[in-house]
Amino acid sequence: MTLVPVTYKGGIYQHDIVMDLIEDLGGYIVQKHILAQEVVLQCFVPREDIELIREISRPLFGEVTDSPLVGTEIAVVSMSLEIHHLPHPSCDIAEYVRRLGAKSNMVSLARGPGKRIAGLNDEERDVINEHDIAVYLLGNFETCIEYKMPTLRRGIEVPIVLCGGPSTDVLRKIIDPPVDGYVGNVGRFMRRTKEADELAKLDEIIAEITRVLEKKRDAIAKDPLSVAPARLMGLIREKIPEILDVTSPTPLTVQMAGLRVKLPYDTFAEKVRKVEIEDGITLGEIAEVNPSRMRDYIIVKILPFSETNTVV
Amino acid sequence: MQAVEYFEVECPEALGAEYYKQIANDVLLDHNLLRVIYKLHIFIDPKVPVFIAVGVLKRITTVVRVGDFANVNPQEGKMTLVISDETYLAPMLKIFWQRFGKEKVEQPDRFTVILYGVAAEPKEIEDIVVADPSESLHKDLIYALRCIAPEGFRLRSEVFTLDKFVFVASENTLAEDIGTLVREKFALMSEVPP
Structure with a gap:
């Protein structure tokens, strides 16, 4: 399954159907903006399912476009x-x-x-x-x-x-x-x-x-990452609820091979390291959790398969 | 660039000169300074590096008087001023307070000012100078030229007189013979430095 970066634009009415669909298909929503009556979702979706999303969102006047810069x-x-x-x-x-x-x-x-x-x-x-x-x-x-x-x-x-x-x-x-x-x-x-x-x-x-x-x-792609950054984003949001209180526009910023977590390093680094991904594998095992030079944020660098021998 | 008699940007890099001509035009237009510039020559040499702007200004002689934006109507024991443009209202009131005292100046609404028991002829009031637009001209011009000049050029030498200006900037100490270069640039416009 190859995930491709796309932008979904549509009305606010029933947009949760589209969000659920993307998540059910195994995609990830990286950013969600609500501007007046419009919703913009920046997400990763499986390449073969783009048509399906288009079809389901058609009655809602949704529009799916390629956006190669999502997740960077x-x-x-x-x-x-x-x-x-x-x-x-x-x-x-x-x-x-x-x-x-x-x-x-x-x-x-x-x-x-x-x-x-x-x-x-x-x-x-x-x-x-x-x-x-x-x-x-x-x-x-x-x-x-x-x-x-x-x-x-x-x-x-x-x-x-x-x-x-x-x-x-x-x-x-x-x-x-x-x-x-x-x-x-x-x-x-x-x-x-x-x-x-x-x-x-x-x-x-x-x-x-x-x-x-x-x-x-x-x-x-030649040496794939041990886990997709967008997936990590979802997990951190789920396991560390404090992130929901951060007022920054993107509390979790997805990068191509990592993630910026906008929480103080000293307080939350251990919590982030201990986030369990699957079958007892924790984030700390497959990624480096370092202090960022930007304020006191945390920067997570995901290690490639060649270093960890695991892909989750 | 309308209304400017002479406007040139000289630079060893042709493309750079073109960009700087555009920048100078945009900045002067934004700051509404094109109307006061008569001639302008900019010279930039990024190799040295040095930025020179020399120019000739148009003479602005008009000062703003009370009569320009207000009607003075003398009545018994008082004088009513009907204001048509509020721009200079605040400096005018300040002058009135200073000259006549606050108790003699009243402003019932935005467009009316009443002077009570003032021993002055209406003509005298009309002739009071409220503002001089040329006062802030040099300040605006220096700011605009600093915007035009490349940012790192922080060592400056400026001469601003009533009708001419020289603005030299560099990131290195300015050469001692910079005056010669300035004279040359003025000569290109058939002018002499101030």
Whole structure:
């Protein structure tokens, strides 16, 4: 059974039928948003059952669309929180990936701007490394990007998609060693992205992120995870009811190979480790439960089959 | 860019220049500054790195007087002001309080101000200067230029006079002969530095 990420959009009336159906089919609901009279579910469902969901939700005017970014956490790395970079383009891009199902976090560097003076500290590096992918938003000048990129990528282990003012070919030429993805002609600008060509540029960024994530997914598929992150999410929600009191929009953030649990590490780490998955196998046996550099959250890294010899 | 006589962005990287022209246009438009700029030349060299903006301003001579937004009607023992635009109401009241005292100034509603027993001619009241828009002009211009300049360029040298301005920024110590470069940029607009 292959689970594929999809978004379900439909009316609030009888949406619980669809939710039950997804769960009965063995799928997982990652996020649920209720906006006025509309429900948006971001979920993983078995590929062969998508048609069935479409059919059952048709009388409810439900709509099922592919959204390749569901279940990923993306770091949008902005050079600073000044007016120069915010709200355009940083927020525009962060918002756009969110629409397609990703959970995006904006990571703003303390000393990102400039050429010689640009730098990355250890906290920023660790926070970026906790994500599935980092989208670097750089400026308009080739010279500056070439000069500062080696500093900004030092210690980053996750795939990087680089956006900058020069064209894609130029970016490809000046970055050595190469990063995973490039999107040219998106540097610093001071206007809202609303024209057709600007939206096309955002779509291009999404396409590049999707391409890089697909590659990562393929790599994970070669050595599968001991448990699906979405399944772990359901279990934690069931076994640790305190998570329901967390007011953050996504108290449990699903990643491609892990999970961010937004509960204090010191109090809840042991509880999380002891969550039983199946047949006496606990979460602590098949995953690493570490303190996150983001606030005092917990970050769960699921180990692959080759390390645990178990798949549940 | 309408109403600006000369507007150029010079940069060794052609694409960079194009982006910065767009940024400058957007920022100046947002801050409503295009109407006060007559000529503007921006020079950026990311290799040095240095950012220079030089320009000539249009002269803004108009000051806002009470007569511009209010009708003064003299009556027996009092003077009634009918306000047509509230924008400058607050600074006007402040001036009245200072000059005549609070007890002589009354504001029964949003669009009416009454002055009691004021020893002044209606013409005199109409001529009181309430605000000078050019006062905040330099402040706005500096803010806009800081938005346009690349963010890391935090070492700045600025000269703002009534009709011209120079804004130089870099992340390194500015070169001693930066004045020569500024003069060259002014010469491109057939002007001399302030």
